[in-house]
Amino acid sequence: MEAVLGEAVRLLDEAGESALTFRALAARLGGGVASIYWYVANKDELLDRATDHVLAGVLDATEGLAATDDPLADLRVIAVTLFDAIVDRPWLGAYFMRNTEVQPHALRLYERMGQQVLRLDLGPRDSFHAVSAVIGYVVGTAADLGRQPPAEVLEGEVDRDEFLAQYADQWRQLDADAYPFLHLVVDEFAGHDDADQFRAGLDLLLAGLRLQAASSR
Amino acid sequence: MEAVLGEAVRLLDEAGESALTFRALAARLGGGVASIYWYVANKDELLDRATDHVLAGVLDATEGLAATDDPLADLRVIAVTLFDAIVDRPWLGAYFMRNTEVQPHALRLYERMGQQVLRLDLGPRDSFHAVSAVIGYVVGTAADLGRQPPAEVLEGEVDRDEFLAQYADQWRQLDADAYPFLHLVVDEFAGHDDADQFRAGLDLLLAGLRLQAASSR
DNA sequence: TCGACCATCGAACGTCGTTCGGTAGAATAG
DNA sequence: CTATTCTACCGAACGACGTTCGATGGTCGA
Incomplete structure (x- = not known):
């Protein structure tokens, strides 16, 4: 069982979601396809x-x-760690806390984030909303940023900048009067770092939460 | 072309992502499977x-x-409208702004949200991060909340509460000392409304943004 | 009248998740 | 010691899927 999951995650990490097939997994495990269905x-x-x-x-x-x-x-540290885990495994976002009966560690992680919010002394409702918001932002953003452009996978390292530049050029060709915002941020977009972008948004969210905590006491 | 997309969306709305197959779509259109590949x-x-x-x-x-x-x-209104569209179509989250060359309306929506942020007079970097954060939160949360529990689809209307109650009971059976947060919010969870939960998080994010806008001038 | 292009399609291919029927060996019961 | 049950496993097949191929009328301007 542990061997099956370990090999499944290894397969996913190495070659992405599409690489995880029952046949490929069985081959890795040196067994038959139907055997996996026993677990x-x-x-x-x-x-x-x-x-x-x-x-x-x-x-x-x-x-x-x-x-x-x-x-x-403390909540921020946990959120960033979770983000790092998901951004390299975009498939995970769709399954996070989907069925907690087989995901005890997901529950414990949820609890651990919740305990930080607990220290803010908000009510049950605001606490629930706060943790839901942080998790929704982390998981959603990670799953979004993690999905790679199809053209990049085939090539090496520097192609990401090229990919962004290509998109940026597309934006720049739009009418500057109709798209003032796009033109303002296109340079930011072309040179942006995914992790920075995520952290900036997380800090906005946490700032809002801090404000709420301060005003409720 | 427009007929193909209209029927595809109708199929997705009626029966979910798994119902959209080339064969089913072709049958709806009264044509052959391979014809769709012309479009x-x-x-x-x-x-x-x-x-x-x-x-x-x-x-x-x-x-x-x-x-x-x-x-x-204004930004909030747009965000809520976008959320409503995605929460009923969780598949959309994975494709939003994936390829803007064939998604001009996605670009215009991005621009429209950006123009609200523009009025806050932040710099290019903060503006880019702000819009990215809001969109990441909206799309991620909507895609997450939109995916239905598998048992619910088969039955009628009231089963959602039953489904939540079943989960809540699972939580309640955990040790209260090890899971204080879970026990605090379990009642909130059991009676929560997805749209409320989304809006609460969105307001936190916007509050953080308002704070940033106020402090930067 | 003719070729170029538009729009369409049936049939096939390979891959996938899943199911079925069965089996070798260990553990247990009599 | 034997019979039975249970554990862990597997080959082969099934049906559905995305996609490709080669071919076919129909509509044109030349």
Whole structure:
């Protein structure tokens, strides 16, 4: 079972979501295709459990961190760690907390983020909304930023900038009067870093949360 | 072409993402399977264009709205409208702005949201990050909340509460000392409304943005 | 009248998730 | 010691899917 999940995650990490087929996985395990169905009922459950397998690592990585006197700083560290795990595995976003019966580590991660919010002394409703918002932003943004452009996979390293530049040129050719915003940010877009972009948005969200915590006491 | 996209979206709206197959679409159109390939190169492009087809409607719906003296209120209206469109079509999240060459309406929507941020007089970098954050949150949360539980589809209307209650009971059976946050919010979770939850998070994000705008002038 | 182009299509190919029927060996019961 | 049950596994097949191929009328300007 652990071997199946480990090999599944390895396959996903190496070659992406499309590489995970029952046949490929069986070949890696040196067994037959149908054998996998003894461990999981179907592919969704395989990915549910693979998700939890990855989240166990995230939980581990956030174990030592997140112990300052600022709840929001601690929440931020956990969020960034989770983001890093998902951005390299965009498939994970669709399965995160999809079925917590087979995802105990997802529950524990949710709890750990919640405990930081708990320290803000908001009510149950605001606390629930706060954690939901942070998780929604982290998972959604990571899944979005993680999906690679199809042309890039075939080539090396520098092609990402080229890809962005190509898009930027497309934007620049639009009418500057009709698209003033696009023209303002096109240079930012062409040179942007995904992780920076994510963190900037996260900080906005946490600033809003800090404001709410301050005004409620 | 327009007939193909219209029927594709109708099929998706009626029966979900898995119902959109080239065979089913061809049957609806009263034609052959291979004919669709004259209009689009592959299924990804079909969904790229179907996405733009839907976004044209969103753009239309936000045309009259969003004209107050508060940029963030206007941005909020657009965000909520976009959310409503995606939460009923979770497949759309994965294709939003994936290939803007065939998604002109996505670009216009991006621009329209950007123009609200423009009124905050932030720099190019902060403006880019702000719009990226809002869109990431909206699309990610909508795609997440939109995916239906598998057991619910088979039955009627009231089963959603039952589904949530079943999950809530699972949470309640966990140790209260190890999971204090879960126990605090479990009642909120059991009775929560997806749209409320989304709006609460959106308001946090916009509050953070308002704070940034105020402090930068 | 003729070729160029538009729009269409049936049939086939390869791959995928999944199911079925079965089996070798270990554990357990009599 | 034997019979039965249970665990872990597997080859082969099924049906559905995205996609490709080669061919076919129909509509044109030349």
